[in-house]
Amino acid sequence: MRPGHTLTRRGLAFLLVGVTVGVLSVVLRERDLLFVGVLGATLPVLAWISTGLRRVTLAVDHRIEPHRMQAGETGAVRLRLTNTGTRTTRPLDLTQPGVRDLLQGARRAVPPVPPGERTALTLPLLARRRGGYTIRGPLLRLIDPLGMSEVRRVLPAATDVLVLPTVVPLVGVPRGLTGRGTASGSANGQPGGGDPDAGVRAYRIGDDIRSIHWRASARLEEELVVRVSGPTTLGSAVLVLDHRGAAHTGPDGLEVAVTLGASIGHHLLEQDVELTVTDHAGREIVAGHDVADDLLAALAVAGDDAPRGVWHPVVPGGPDAVIAVVGPLPADEATALATQRRGTAIAFVLADASEGAECTRLLRTAGWRVIEVDVADAGTPDGGAHLAQAWRSACRGAGSRDAGDARDRDRTVPADGPSNASPMDGLIREVPR
Template identity: 35%
Template structure:
C-alpha cells in the first residue's frame, strides 16, 4: 500500500535469522499449542509409552500419529507466520471531535503457502471504542484481504492506533500463534470549529492601507518613491517633480495595505476553569479559539495563537500564521488538539508576550479567559491598551454573580467588548452580537 498521511508502511516483521532468535521463536510456537493440541500430544506420548511397554505395534503407530500431528502443525505455522505483511491507512488522519474516521487494514500473504484461519485485532485506545476483531478464513499465496472499522472520540487529542496483532491457527485447531507487528499510526482529533458569519469589524472599512498612507504623509513629498507611468494609471497620481527630473511621466506608487493582524489568546490556567469533559467551559473555549482563528485566517488576517504561558503556536514568523503558509490550518488545529491546562498562576506571561507592534498597540485581540481575580482583572485591563480592538469571551456562572458582574463592568469600562457564555452557546450568535456592539472591535493596522 502506498504510504501517505495516515498510512503505515508494509510491516512484514521477518526475523533476522540468528540461531538464538529462531530457537526463541520455536519455543514461542510450541507455547501456542491449544488445549486440543496439548491433548493430542499427551495422548500420543502416552500411547507410545504403552505400546513400548506392551509391545503393541498398532498402538505405537497410533501414538506416533497423535504425537506428530500437533508437532507438524507447529512446524508449518512456525514457517509461514513470518511471511504476512500488514499496512494501515486512516481516512482522514485528522478528524474533528465527535466525527468518525475510518481505519483501513490490509493483509498480504507474501509466502508460497496459503494461510490457515487468521484473526486480526488492532490495538485501539478505549476512548475510541472497542478493539476491532476480524476473522479471515484463508488467504491464498500472494493474496490480500482488506477490512476496515470506524473510530470516534468526543475528546480531542492524539491517539495511537496499533500495533496490529495477528493470530494464526492451523486447520485442525492444534496451534494458535499471536504475532504483533511494529507499525502504528496516530489519529489526531482536533477541536470542532464553527463557521462564523463575515461580520464587519469596527474600523475595517477604512483600515486597509491607513498605516501606509500615514507613513507616506510623515515621510514628506520628497521621500515618495515614484515609478514610470503605465497605461491606465490615474493622472491625479502623477508626481510632477519626478517627471521634470526624469523627463518622462512618473506616478506615485500604489498605496500597499498592511496585512491585518490578530492575536487569539487562550487562557489554559488550571485554576481558571471548573469542570472537565467535552461539555465543559474550557473545551468550549478551545473550540471557540479554533473557530475564530480559522475564520480570521480565511479573511486574510495574520493570526497569532497565544496561551497564558506566553509561548505562541510555532509559525514561520515568530508564531504568526497566515493563509499562505503551508497547511496553516492543520498546524493550528494540531496544536489545539493537544493543549491542556497549565500550572501558570496568572496572565503575566501572556501580557508580556503581547508587547505591541513597534511599541504601539497591536491589531485585534480576541481572548478566551477563565475566572479572574482582582490581579488578573488588572492585567486584562492593561492588555486592552496593547490592542486597537479587543473582544473577550468569558464563562458565565463560575463564581459569585455580584463579583463576576463587577469584574465584567471593569473590563467593559477599559474598552473590552465582553461576551459571557455558557457551554453550549452558539459562537456564531455571540460573534454577531460583537458586531452589533458597535464600538470595541477594531481591525489591526
C-alpha cells in the same frame, strides 16, 4: 491478547490426556494404552513445532479516510494486508486493537492471500474528541490445521491520526477591525452588490450619498455604511487562548475554550486578518495570514498539562484588536490580562453561573468588552449555536458598557460639541432641492 506461541485448549487437553494415559499404562502395564498416551502427547508437541517454524509473510498499512477529521466526524480506516512471501497464507484471525475516542477494537477473519496479492479490511472511525492518536498494527493468530497450537504476532505498523478541533461557523467581525465584511457581517466578507474589490465602512456625516451601500446597510439595520474603493484588509488581531485545564470550569471547559478559539481564529483568517495566536504562557502558536491549517493542527494537541500558576499573557505589537478566550480567572490573573489591552479588546469568559463575576468586573473596568459564555450550555451537542451567538454579541458590542464606542469612533463630531443627529439627518440635509 498478547503476542506469543502457545498451545490452544484443545492442544493442552490432548497433552494432558496423553500424559495421563501414558502414566496409567505404565502403572497398569498396559502397552496398548502406552501407545495411545504417546500419540496423544506427541500431536500437540508436533503442532507447536510446526507453527513455530512457519513465518508470517504479511505486511500491513493503514489508510485513513478522510485524511483530515474534526471532532464529532466519522471516517474509516482501511487495513491493507499484502503477502510478501512465496506461498499462499493460511486462513488467519486478525484482531485490530482499539484506540480510545477514535477506533473500536475489531476481530476479523482473513482469507488465504496468494503470493504478491493483497486483501483489505475496512473499520469505522468515530472521532469523539480532538487530539493526536496512533493506530498500531493488528494482531494475527496463526493456528495449525488440527487446532492444537497457535502463534500470535503483531504486524509492525503505526499510523498517526490528527483529529482537529470543531470549527463553528461564525458571522461578522468586531468593529475594531475595519474593511470588507465589517458592516455586512457576511462570512465571506463580500457585501451584496457593488465592486468585488470594494470594502465598506460606517457612514460619516459629509459622505457622498452616492457612496452608500444600501444592501449592506439593510443587513446591518443599525447603521448606514458606504463603499470604500480599492482592496481592503481587516487589519491585525491577537488571539490569546488559555488552554490550561485547571483554569477552566468542569470537564468540558477546556474543550469549549479550544473550540471557540479555533473557530475565532479560523474565521478571522478567512476574513484576511493578520492574526497572531498566543497561549497562556505568552508562547506564539501561529502568526500570519495563511496559517489556518497550522492553527487547527496546533490546537488539536493543545493539552491541559500546564500548571495553574503559569499565566503570562503577551500581546505582541500593536494590533487593531485583542481577543482573549479564558476561564474564570482569579483577580491577579484578570488584572494581568487587563493590562494587555490594545485597540478593541474582547474577552470571552467561559464559566458557569456561579463563577467569573470578579474576572468580568475587572476586565470591564479596564475597558474590555466581556462576553460571558456558559460552559454548561456550550458543552452540549448544540453548543455551537451558543458560541456563534456569543461571537455575534461581541461583534455588536453586546454584553458591555462600551457597546457603542466602536460605532461612534468613525463618526465626525461637530466642532460645537456632540450632536444627537442621526446619520439619516445628514443625508436629508445633503439632498438637493
